[in-house]
Amino acid sequence: MLAKRTSKNQITLPKAIVQQTGEADYYDVAVEGGKIVLTPVRLQQGEAVRAKLEALGITPEDVADAIAWARKRT
Numbered sequence: 001m002l003a004k005r006t007s008k009n010q011i012t013l014p015k016a017i018v019q020q021t022g023e024a025d026y027y028d029v030a031v032e033g034g035k036i037v038l039t040p041v042r043l044q045q046g047e048a049v050r051a052k053l054e055a056l057g058i059t060p061e062d063v064a065d066a067i068a069w070a071r072k073r074t
Contacts, residue, residue: 001014001016001017013038021040022040023040024040024041024042025043026040026041026042026043027039027040027041028041
């Protein structure tokens, strides 16, 4: 499939490609062997961190205490 680069360095991803990879608003862009590689990135990091903290039994109060401790000057 061909995708044309515009004068503003933009391309439109072909619908068939998006259907195969799933929709994403962000892509990690890399160059591998002279090829441009786009990898869909789904930004759910905040939710993942909250779930991990909950699984570890770390409360919002624990986080606030840790931040306060780290900000202390000795």
